Amino acid sequence: MKRSLFIYLVGLLIVSQGINAQHEHPKSEHYMAPKDDKVVAKLEEWQDLKFGIIIHWGLYAVPGIIESWSICSEDWIERDSTISYNDYKEWYFGLKDKFNPVKFNPQQWAEASKAAGMKYLVFTTKHHDGFCLWDTKQTDYSIAHSPFGSNEKSDALKYVLDAYRNQGFMVGTYFSKPDWYSEYYWWPKYATPNRNNNYDANKYPWRWNQFKQYTYNQIQELMTGYGDVDLLWLDGGWVRPLETVNDEVRAWGAPIPSWSQDIDMPSIAKMARKNQPGLLIVDRTVGGLYENYQTPEQSIPEQALDHPWESCITLGGAWGYVPTDSYKSTSQVIRTLVEVVAKGGSLLLGVGPTPEGEFTPEQIESLKKIGKWMDKNGEAIYATRALSVCQSNNVFFTQSKDNKTCYAIACYDENSELEKTITWTGNVPKKGSAMKLISNGKRLKYKVEGETVTVSLPSDMNELPLGKALAFKYKK
Structure with missing residues (x-):
């Protein structure tokens, strides 16, 4: 018990020292407009909405620490030197057995989001740690195999999307391309020195192909089992074809492997759009045909951009739930929204529910105040252009x-x-x-x-x- 508490405090230390920009994604260097007429039409519809919410919720909510990154062994992550890395990973992955959101209330989330004047949702189905918030058949590392698995709402994704659709939202699924729990990505044979897959994919093509199939199958589940989906928001931009790695990616500071982390986006996109015609795909920072709009993270471009984009920015200091977090003032959020929209973009505001599955009273009150301004002034925001x-x-x-x-x-x-x-x-x-x-x-x-x-x-x-x-x- 003392050891668990100590590791928990180490996790909080990571948050208290701030989140290093090495894991924040800037916008990609070049934009390529989509050619599919249905995608173009959906993109125009999305550009009218202007204000959305991204919800990070997962194992990291249980101790209230930074999402996933504390299990990444890079030198910007601070952990106490008396705790071995493997012990920490074992503790973190074991949080699955403590994830039991008995107050899970997606209706509350959706109503609070609507009250804020938000129009679209991006929900984190799986972050880099690999824990899935839907009943995936590809792994048992999911909410369906947590203590919450016996609850009638254990397939959380279904209830979240339904709640937001009922409030008239455009809905999207966040999906992490890297998966640090999967043995096809982080092979236990080797150490896990950084965010990349930890084996040479050229030397072990079978294993990498297994990961590609695993990724395809999971996205197929998201695109076929949960009704109409408007957005597929892909995170983890270092998972990309080797030939697309540029100076921008190198500037993130993580080592670049000599092999390609290509997951075959053309096949994924073809399958996804067959099941969800007009689907917007956001393959963050990679550029090309599968990044239908750009997503600078925790920042706003200095100048207006002449193509679709979105700033993803947190309401507090962290993406997920952190009990000690403090939230931006109403005026700060409004100014951010106004500047983003004036420069031709949309604001995706990050809010993290508690481990019990609720928005906190402070989050709800903050969203309500934003909404009061939007109720009276939304004409200057919605369906506008730069x-x-x-x-x-x-x-x-x-x-x-x-x-x-x-x-x-x-x-x-x-x-x-x-x-x-x-x-x-x-x-x-x-x-x-x-x-x-x-x-x-x-x-x-x-x-x-x-x-x-x-x-x-x-x-x-x-x-x-x-x-x-x-x-x-x-x-x-």
Whole structure:
């Protein structure tokens, strides 16, 4: 018991020291637009949604530590030197026998997400540790073989997707291409020195082919057994054909093996889209035909991008549940969302349920506050597109898809106070256009001097609203 507690504290130490950027994925270098008409149509639909949730939930929720990475033996991972690596892995993999989310409540998740103004879901079906949150037939390392396996909701994926579909969400499945539990990826014959598979796939092609088939079979289960799926969100970008490894991948800091970790994405995509026509596939950081939109992680591009993209950013400091986590303020999330959308992207906000299977009261309250701002100002966010001038100081701009209506959103810091006027440069209103405050529809006075626009706020407005952001609309 003392040893288990000690290892648990070591796990918490990893979180408290921060998550190293070596496991965060930047966007890929090049974008290739899809050619399938159904995929193009689904991508256009997805681009209208703008705001989604990604849910990381798994074994790591039990002790409340960083997701999966603590079992990766790379030098940025800190563990106490008195604990052997193998003992730590044994403890971590053994968390399967303690995973028992008796309060599992996907309806609560979906309702809280909708209340926040979110429109699409990405749910982590399997992270790098290999633990599956659906009743896979390819391994017994799953929720179906945990203490929760006898529960009527043990096939968790089904209930999560159903709950979000019932709230009108577009739904997606996150799937880790690497699988550190699988003996076809981390072969027990050898040590596991880093995130890559730990044997030469050229020397042992049979074993690698087994892993490829294992991966194909699992994704096939996701694409055939759980109703309509809109997104297949693939993580673990180091699992890729060797010829696609570039300086960007090398910059992650992990060793690059001399063999290819090719899992045959063309076959996977063909199978997946046969079962889910129009499926968006996001093979993160790899680029090419199977990365239908890019996904910079925990960051926002400096400039607007002219192709589909999404920033995946955590509500707190971690992707999964960490009991000591603190959450971003409403104004910080709103500003992030506004900047992302102004630059042509979508925001995928990360929230991690508890080991019992619930969102915490703090998470629910945070999402509710975000939603209050979205309820009044969502017109400036949903179904908008980027402008050539997307920002002027603290003011960001979006436009309607017909290019006729312009939205200006002024964002302020948490401690900012209301000013009497708001000024920006560029995106000047059409002569004679009304200027309205979106939250209440009030028509405002403004003046234009060259390329500078100054808007006077109503005299009865005493303070900045929840979210510290004001949105305006006008014709351009």
